[in-house]
Amino acid sequence: MYDYLIVGSGLYGSTCAHELKKRGKKVLVVEKRAHIGGNIFTECQHKIHVHKYGAHIFHTNNKPIWDYINQFAEFNRYTNSPVANYEGRLFNLPFNMNTFYQLWGTRTPAEAERKIAEQQAILNGKTPSNLEEQAISLVGEDIYNILIKGYTEKQWGRPAKELPAFIIKRLPVRFTYDNNYFNDRYQGIPIGGYTQIIEKMLDGIDVRLNTDYFEHKLELDKLAKYHIYTGAIDQYYGYRFGKLEYRSLRFESELVETANFQGNAVINYTGNEVPYTRIIEHKHFDPVDTAVSIITKEYPAEWTEGMEPYYPINDEKNDSLYRQYKALTKNENKVFFGGRLAEYRYYDMHQVLGAALKDLKEMP
Template identity: 70%
Template sequence: MYDYLIVGAGLYGAVFAHEATKRGKRCLVIDRRAHIGGNVYTELREGINIHAYGAHIFHTNDKTIWDYVHQFAEFNRYTNSPIANYKGELYNLPFNMNTFHQLWGVVTPEEARLKIEEQRNAAGIAEPQNLEEQAISLVGTDIYEKLIKGYTEKQWGRPANALPPFIIKRLPVRFTYDNNYFNDRYQGIPIGGYTGMIAKMLEGVEVRLHVDYFSNRAELDALAAKVVYTGMIDQYYDYRHGVLEYRSLRFESRTLEHTSNYQGNAVVNYTDAETPFTRIIEHKHFEFGTQEKTVITEEYPTEWKPGDEPYYPINDDKNSLIYRKYKALADQESNVIFGGRLATYAYYDMHQVIAAALHAARKEFGA
């Protein structure tokens, strides 16, 4: 018998398993995939750590979390400064004085503010009701049309004026010449990739891969006193209240044998509607690689259907109502801990997943 069956070898499952094992508990971690790490899995290819499920940049303001992950990996000084490509025109992200200068030729913050205010007033938006109106209120119509509209509609598969305004509020807008996407004090990439970091967390823990929880659920549940579940919460309850919706992603990767540097940056977003992918990732730049070849990945958002990999929850009113019904069921469970982005139907950054797993461990085991 195990004390805990942990369904999912991603960040949440690995952190909880580490904390439980540290306290003398016996854990079994299972995952249906062929690898540990969940979506932060990195795969060594051509001497380059490939972010197999999209770019993952660790960032946090929480020193406790930063110190915690340093038990398992050394981090480099990578700073996320993506570039936007609109039909061959290049702009700095996030929206900052470099972006405003590139677009309008303005030099001072006051000039940029006046330009945005002029476009906001011309749009006549008093209280933003959707993403389009929220974006124009934040940065004006020029930036919305070139750098937000096409990218967002590709990402979500819906018109921008049909999306809720809160989605765009995450985007930084600053009136300084600062291309650092995140405002967080701590930022970087684990040297050697995320898979090594997860492997350190799981040292001393029994892990079984290629194991589908739902194919042998009763047998697996019988192995442990408690279950830590990190999969889709609607699937756990056999979709009795309906199917929660997501956006999914498809990745197309290529090794460029005779190119040492394809785009000069780890992440370039393609913001026009005509380009079918949303961004190209050149993985070597996450770790300042100097290899003679390079690997690039094009990222294509797709409509999710059961059986696909779920990435981004669609937190609209319909799905939020369905999730609350599942949450009510989960709250009644005494021997199941639900955690991670799929089990809580939320978009989490990595530091938030770790914080949630540590909180669950403290609740379970005490300080």
């Protein structure tokens, strides 16, 4: 018998397992994949730590959260500074004075502000009714057409005019020459990859890999007094009200016979003529001296059964459906739900960690 059964070995489940073990609880973690770590799993290939489920950059303004994660690994000083490729032309991201100079040749903040204001005027003060209008209202036509439209339509699989305005509530616009994507005070990549963090969190804890919780639910539920569930909430309740919708990703990785393929960890491809949204070159996250490199192209896809659900589609229909499932959890007194799938929301890593530490206070 265990005190806790935890379904999922991602950051949320592993944090809970680690903290519960420190309290003296006996914990069993079950994981349907062949490895621990969920989507932050990294695998060492040719001395390069490959982010197997997309790029993960830890960033936060919360010092206690930063100190907490640093107990498990030493972090480097990586600064996320992606580059956008539009029909062969390169632009710095996020939108800043470097971007504006590359677009228009403007050299001062006042010049850039005037240029954006001129292009916003096309809406004549209209309240944006879709993503396209919302983006133009924030940054003007040029930035929208070159750096937002194609990327967003690939990401969501729909024309921007058919996407709701709330998806882009705001866009980071800086009138300084600053390519640091995040505003957070603390930022970095663990030297040696993320998997080591989960390994240390789960040290001394029973873990069963290749174990689908729903295939063994009757047996597993009997093993522990309390359960922590980090999987899809609609699946837990047998899709009683219907399935929640997601966008997914398909990854194509390749070993390239060059020490430096693109000179940057992340290059976004913002034109519709390129089917993928970005190319990741993993060695730039945690630099290593190798004669080869590994790149990954990311292709957005409509989520279907059997695919990994990455991005919840938090529109009115799906959020209403989620609230129905959320209401069912109020009747549970021995099952705790947490993480991006159980809460049907997009989480950054620091938010996952913060949510787990907060939720643990309610767990006996």
